Amino acid sequence: MTHKLSDGGQVLHVGMLARVEGEGGMHIEIHNNVVQSVKLNIFEPPRFYEAFLRGRKYTEPPDITARICGICPVAYQTASVEAIEQICGAETTPEIQAMRRLLYCGEWIESHSLHIFMLHAPDFLGFDSVIEMAADYGDVVEMALRLKKAGNDLMTLVGGRAIHPVNVKVGGFYRMPTKLEMLALRPAIASGLEEAFATIKLVSTFDFPEMEQAYEYVALRHPDYYAIERGTVVSTSGTAFPVREFPDHVKEFHVAHSNALHAQLDGAMYMVGPLARYTLNFAQLSERCKAAAKEAGLGETCRNPFKSIIVRAVELAYAFEEALRIIDEWKDGAAPSVTVTPRAGEGCGASEAPRGTIFHRYVLDAEGVIQDAQIVPPTSQNQPAIEADLREAAQSWVDMDDHDLTHRCEHAIRNYDPCISCATHFLDLRVDRS
Amino acid sequence: MTEAPALPKLAVWKFASCDGCQLTLLNCEDELLTIVGAVNIAYFPEATRAVVAGPYDVSLVEGSITTPEDAERIHEIRSMSRSLVTIGACATAGGIQALRNFGSVAEFRSIVYAHPEYLSTLDRSTPISAHVNVDFELRGCPVDKNQLLEVLASALQSRKPRIPTYSVCVECKRRGNICVTVANGTPCLGPVTQAGCGALCPSFARGCYGCFGPQDSPNMAGFTERLRGLGMSDEDAVRIYRTFNAGAEAFRAESERISPSKEDAAR
Numbered sequence: 001m002t003h004k005l006s007d008g009g010q011v012l013h014v015g016m017l018a019r020v021e022g023e024g025g026m027h028i029e030i031h032n033n034v035v036q037s038v039k040l041n042i043f044e045p046p047r048f049y050e051a052f053l054r055g056r057k058y059t060e061p062p063d064i065t066a067r068i069c070g071i072c073p074v075a076y077q078t079a080s081v082e083a084i085e086q087i088c089g090a091e092t093t094p095e096i097q098a099m100r101r102l103l104y105c106g107e108w109i110e111s112h113s114l115h116i117f118m119l120h121a122p123d124f125l126g127f128d129s130v131i132e133m134a135a136d137y138g139d140v141v142e143m144a145l146r147l148k149k150a151g152n153d154l155m156t157l158v159g160g161r162a163i164h165p166v167n168v169k170v171g172g173f174y175r176m177p178t179k180l181e182m183l184a185l186r187p188a189i190a191s192g193l194e195e196a197f198a199t200i201k202l203v204s205t206f207d208f209p210e211m212e213q214a215y216e217y218v219a220l221r222h223p224d225y226y227a228i229e230r231g232t233v234v235s236t237s238g239t240a241f242p243v244r245e246f247p248d249h250v251k252e253f254h255v256a257h258s259n260a261l262h263a264q265l266d267g268a269m270y271m272v273g274p275l276a277r278y279t280l281n282f283a284q285l286s287e288r289c290k291a292a293a294k295e296a297g298l299g300e301t302c303r304n305p306f307k308s309i310i311v312r313a314v315e316l317a318y319a320f321e322e323a324l325r326i327i328d329e330w331k332d333g334a335a336p337s338v339t340v341t342p343r344a345g346e347g348c349g350a351s352e353a354p355r356g357t358i359f360h361r362y363v364l365d366a367e368g369v370i371q372d373a374q375i376v377p378p379t380s381q382n383q384p385a386i387e388a389d390l391r392e393a394a395q396s397w398v399d400m401d402d403h404d405l406t407h408r409c410e411h412a413i414r415n416y417d418p419c420i421s422c423a424t425h426f427l428d429l430r431v432d433r434s
Numbered sequence: 435m436t437e438a439p440a441l442p443k444l445a446v447w448k449f450a451s452c453d454g455c456q457l458t459l460l461n462c463e464d465e466l467l468t469i470v471g472a473v474n475i476a477y478f479p480e481a482t483r484a485v486v487a488g489p490y491d492v493s494l495v496e497g498s499i500t501t502p503e504d505a506e507r508i509h510e511i512r513s514m515s516r517s518l519v520t521i522g523a524c525a526t527a528g529g530i531q532a533l534r535n536f537g538s539v540a541e542f543r544s545i546v547y548a549h550p551e552y553l554s555t556l557d558r559s560t561p562i563s564a565h566v567n568v569d570f571e572l573r574g575c576p577v578d579k580n581q582l583l584e585v586l587a588s589a590l591q592s593r594k595p596r597i598p599t600y601s602v603c604v605e606c607k608r609r610g611n612i613c614v615t616v617a618n619g620t621p622c623l624g625p626v627t628q629a630g631c632g633a634l635c636p637s638f639a640r641g642c643y644g645c646f647g648p649q650d651s652p653n654m655a656g657f658t659e660r661l662r663g664l665g666m667s668d669e670d671a672v673r674i675y676r677t678f679n680a681g682a683e684a685f686r687a688e689s690e691r692i693s694p695s696k697e698d699a700a701r
Contacts, residue, residue, distance in 0.1 A: 018481075018483040019483065045501045047530070047559075051534075067454075071453060073454075122483075132484070141467070149463040160634045174639045
């Protein structure tokens with residue numbers, strides 16, 4: 001919805017943003033062709049997870065925190081088990097870590113293919129939804145559904161189901177999938193890998209609005225692999241610290257127009273997500289992924305948020321490669337979990353959710369009862385960057401008519417694949433002109 | 435579009451929730467193109483910018499009511515919907531956010547937010563049926579894809595959906611699972627929980643944790659005795675009754691009956 005103000009100003013307002021997870025909107029005010037204010041409104045109702053985690057047992061966070069988000073439950077499960085294992089001094093085995101990564105590859109595949117094709121591509125191709133896209137791009141939509149299904153099938157194999165997997169526990173898994181079960185899924189993963197590379201080519205042909213942002217990028221880094229399930233925190237300004245020091249560096253703020261807390265790293269805004277991971281950890285991608293990225297017109301860093309769709313496609317291919325590697329290297333017989341004995345203490349866990357780094361911190365008493373919990377989801381951390389992009393986009397394309405400008409601003413928000421359900425511990429889009 | 439008016443109009447609404455149940459609709463990869471051929475997706479913000487005005491033939495409602503605005507909005511949705519189906523534990527029982535019903539929201543708010551005065555929230559998280567008439571309640575955290583398709587088909591065909599209300603134990607027997615409680619002494623909510631997941635957890639060597647809420651005739655007191663016999667403390671029993679279906683009547687009443695907390699007893 002847009003309207004003119006009596007003083008000649010203009011308001012661009014979108015009450016309910018579409019094709020994002022959760023409830024949010026945008027409000028932009030423009031006076032004399034100068035953007036005055038930009039707000040990403042998050043009105044998703046708060047659910048108070050951090051409050052009701054107090055008094056729960058140390059074994060419960062993977063099941064409970066999964067429910068924060070139906071799109072990225074594994075991100076929550078993984079960060080929570082890592083934090084609790086740290087408190088309890090439990091060391092998991094390489095096999096358990098490999099299985100966590102395999103499950104997480106399933107979530108990256110499912111979430112990235114959902115966002116690339118169903119939420120983001122319609123902005124580039126000029127459709128309201130993937131449903132209308134299907135009439136002109138039937139083959140593409142069918143490929144999208146196959147890719148997404150491969151991710152969901154992988155999550156079902158390891159986790160029992162695609163939404164809120166049941167097989168994750170503190171210390172590992174209840175049951176390890178067998179090599180035979182994995183091999184049954186292998187052909188779908190192998191053909192998904194080829195279709196993921198086709199996806200990189202396809203999205204690289206889209207028209208990308210010109211916009212470069214010099215944000216500080218933050219992501220996890222793993223010594224051996226492109227970080228997914230664990231790592232240490234690194235940033236483009238050279239900051240590096242272990243996950244347990246996260247509370248010393250990141251502070252959250254409560255602002256009036258959002259039910260999601262905003263975050264700052266060492267007092268400054270920053271950004272997490274595919275662009276940050278790609279820019280920080282490009283060297284760890286496979287040679288085939290690097291070559292495909294180059295062919296798609298990406299450098300070793302990516303500063304255009306609209307090109308995040310290409311980066312997601314590269315990560316999609318990488319997740320398929322990793323899934324195949326883990327399946328091929330798997331040998332049956334590993335213990336599904338290690339014993340975790342509760343003890344008093346504080347611990348932090350972090351993992352790379354499809355939309356960026358997620359942090360969990362817990363304090364346990366000697367019986368393993370949770371005394372305090374803190375969860376910092378990626379969209380909270382990205383809110384200031386999303387608002388900065390909105391300001392930049394609204395100003396750069398201020399000459400567009402309200403309809404097109406509103407759409408461009410919505411597109412700028414969807415670049416982040418914002419997950420509002422996650423961030424509210426939501427989004428209302430508006431543009432005011434005068 | 436000339437063909438659109440002929441198709442029944444489907445709307446998908448969200449209240450306090452994780453988006454997982456509506457995502458289940460998008461997760462019907464093999465059926466999605468058939469679904470969009472059979473219905474007009476008239477309102478589904480997670481999937482489309484396009485909005486077709488009501489009234490709607492079928493409204494799927496996800497999430498629980500937790501704010502004064504939402505308590506108003508659900509009445510508007512009801513008045514625009516021929517059939518209103520609630521999907522998932524949040525919409526049918528209040529969800530995990532119904533844990534606030536056992537505590538103090540003022541305290542919850544101040545734990546999470548520095549400026550609780552910026553928030554608009556109710557003291558209780560309640561299911562949709564506490565506010566408006568509901569045509570069918572589909573259980574699950576999340577809902578099961580095949581059950582969702584059955585409910586959608588039945589709503590379009592104006593018939594009753596075939597959704598069993600017996601316990602998870604029946605599914606376990608059908609699947610040929612060895613009982614995790616009998617064989618391993620693992621506490622399992624299967625006997626008091628409604629089927630629907632396909633006995634997922636016992637198939638993964640763990641006890642059921644109650645995603646589909648209470649089955650139609652659970653013997654809660656007898657079940658609590660069994661948990662005690664397995665060595666579970668009442669404190670832990672309260673915890674397993676109070677998760678995603680904490681607000682469902684049978685689980686709520688039993689958790690309050692055995693809760694050692696005085697604050698709960700006073701309610």
